[in-house]
Amino acid sequence: MDFSGNHILSIDQFDRSDIDKLFSVADKLEPYASKQKITRVLEGAILGNMFFEPSTRTRISFGASFNLLGGNVREITEVGSSSLAKGESLADTAQVLSGYSDIIVMRHPEEGSVKKFAEASRVPVINGGDGSNEHPSQALLDLYTIEKELSQNNKSLDGLRIALVGDLKYGRAVHSLCKVLSLYSKVTMNLISPEELKLPIKILNQLKASGINVIQTENLEEGISEVDIIYVTRVQEERYTNKEDANRYRGLLSLNQSIYTANCEPNTVIMHPLPRDSRSDANELDTDLYENPNLAIFRQADNGVVIRMALFSLVLGIENKIEESSKSVNWKVGLNN
């Protein structure tokens, strides 16, 4: 794929070489994300950070990534303030907003809306999540995290053994991750969920067709015993029309340190797309895992920044110009101690 000047709408656009390219740019951007140096390469550029559905962390992550490249951010944070309410078509909104930005990140509650928006936009659009459909940067940062965590144990994505835990029916992050893992060989995937929240049959068949070794179970202990990665998800109440349905599944699959110790291999990595639900009736990832060095959930969130910086860099074609405007950091980074 030629990233430059193109929309990033779906994880389906990516083949292995695209992912390799993206990850190598992300690696190069790491010193900027961790404030070893700064770059002003996108000075003068404007990101239109258009969130027609609230999502604080994704919004801030995209915005911060653009700032780290030197660009400015203009934002929409709610649908209420938008012209859509006055009967404007998505195409018109796209035409107008793309006159104010060099690149747009768009999140919208309706499936397919971002693609429709992109078709009328005059600048590249990155899908920041459209309903339960696509959220490609999440899948990419998940994959990047898996690769980085594995590499510390001298493993690679080919041969990966992963357990996906929780709401596999509605979990958009899980669906996209499944798709992108299909690009790799000798992958084993343990799908751990209540019967009613099983992975949709369509995605399941795609996994099998691509050669992934799939095992389905409702038993957490069994499913997590021989894997490199445990990827846990939250029951997404906001996707249920009936809240009681959601409540029925919350708390069914909870991982804590003692279950981990009793069942997992020594370096099994724990991931979660966050937010995790830490209320006592859910608690899918217990806070007693805080001390576990294999808990990668915050490294995973951090990786969102480099991956989004890499996406911006490739789409805006500045991936080889970053160093040119590199400067040193003036301020004290992080906490004293």
Place this chain on the structure above:
Amino acid sequence: MDFSGNHILSIDQFDRSDIDKLFSVADKLEPYASKQKITRVLEGAILGNMFFEPSTRTRISFGASFNLLGGNVREITEVGSSSLAKGESLADTAQVLSGYSDIIVMRHPEEGSVKKFAEASRVPVINGGDGSNEHPSQALLDLYTIEKELSQNNKSLDGLRIALVGDLKYGRAVHSLCKVLSLYSKVTMNLISPEELKLPIKILNQLKASGINVIQTENLEEGISEVDIIYVTRVQEERYTNKEDANRYRGLLSLNQSIYTANCEPNTVIMHPLPRDSRSDANELDTDLYENPNLAIFRQADNGVVIRMALFSLVLGIENKIEESSKSVNWKVGLNN
């Protein structure tokens, strides 16, 4: 008028020479708005983008314009979060907020509020719309669009033939445009609206007094047949207390390609302040006009950026310093191919 250090509250402040000056600065800023180069002339300056009434596109347009000049933007996006709710006077709010900004754009639902705010502000204030009263940057970008579109057919504002279509009673944009067109000679204006939505008599009399040749009609086909510009507006439901009243007028005057072909001169330009209402019961400008090269509605929205950049430049007195801090653009602009 001396722009530098002054408020921009009303279109009444502008005479022809002011408009000429503004438009010539806007022309000079065009390469920056279209990303042929960037400028950092307002580096270190802060725009207080104070929207006490939601208006996504006006807010983003002002914010992006300030970013394009190199400045930063701090924003208020809703009245709920404001101290006005705690009984603070507009004068106090102005005093405080003007200590945080170098220039303020203010939008507020109450007529006259922005003027009151400006009287207490210690920095220049640009009216971003106060109720159904004034919204000068809209009128200026409309006029700029008319002039640019006309100039492509070797016509000028003197001698303009324009049709104003739709809600002429409540349409703030229309009222301001009428005022500013009074500055030009030999203007013919066809006012096309349902009887109940006719232009207020006060404005009508001003038009006539200024020498504009005014024709009033309810017939769309007739009214658009011999004009250079058709300026269509939306029925502004939000200005009606009774929604049924608004609904009665929606869809009465709809322009589409076949009506255009049957009635208009070859190069008649179509404008609209946007958002246009594309719901089937309104549809004042049909989407089948998308392919019509004379549909100028998105060029019009784009012109908002250069006009707002020009306003900022003149009010902050940097119109002759822009080139000094000019730089080349690092990134790939727009979409691939």
Place this chain on the structure above:
Amino acid sequence: MDFSGNHILSIDQFDRSDIDKLFSVADKLEPYASKQKITRVLEGAILGNMFFEPSTRTRISFGASFNLLGGNVREITEVGSSSLAKGESLADTAQVLSGYSDIIVMRHPEEGSVKKFAEASRVPVINGGDGSNEHPSQALLDLYTIEKELSQNNKSLDGLRIALVGDLKYGRAVHSLCKVLSLYSKVTMNLISPEELKLPIKILNQLKASGINVIQTENLEEGISEVDIIYVTRVQEERYTNKEDANRYRGLLSLNQSIYTANCEPNTVIMHPLPRDSRSDANELDTDLYENPNLAIFRQADNGVVIRMALFSLVLGIENKIEESSKSVNWKVGLNN
């Protein structure tokens, strides 16, 4: 205290030498706040301006202060859009958000929440207000204002005579100011409030223990007659569960020019943390005081910018690097004439 790399959570962290250091940095930043020059020292840095409770002016003041040092600002403006609503713990939110920022300002309605947040954050956190608990930057800007105003009459904080007026029970600003004034010697404090809104006994005892000469009264005229500073506060309706209770106290203590003239010494300075309630039934500081040169309320608000710039500078350890990236101002500052 070592500011660099540390959280600023409570006014209790400050001793006299800390305050001296902060104020001397603030003095050095004055030319930048008043736009005599600009600095880009924090170019590339990101402030996470996280407001989980609305507060326009504090939010904009912190954001503008960071912009004035050259940094970027990413923001949260409401709790609704946050992951907290999905059951995420404050610790998780802190872990994630601190991956997006170099420093965080946090405001949250719950007492103690900011401290809890800071414990999990990987970057320094400044308390922007947690319920009725702490709001250290307000106390610091109040103290800075007192010192600056006094110094014009050749007085200093030691020996200060101050009247605190209004809701002394719930007023967070008042409580913090009391604490910080305890650091100075020979202070006289007149506490003027209705019986029911008296200063909490715990704080009163601390004042006395620190050697402050405290006088309590319900009589405004008496209490303001022999002081250097009158510090007036608003009845904070939002802290009352029963609105009628709040209404009972509004308007009981109102200062206007004639009361001032009849009772005060010639140079008595009037302060207020703002917003003041200018509705006729409250009106704790009459607008007829606008012309009084001793009305320092807007100078006080302005001082918030330099104090916040100074806090950022010290916490990020750049207080001695500001001049290096100093530039001249390109634009016309303020209003014409």
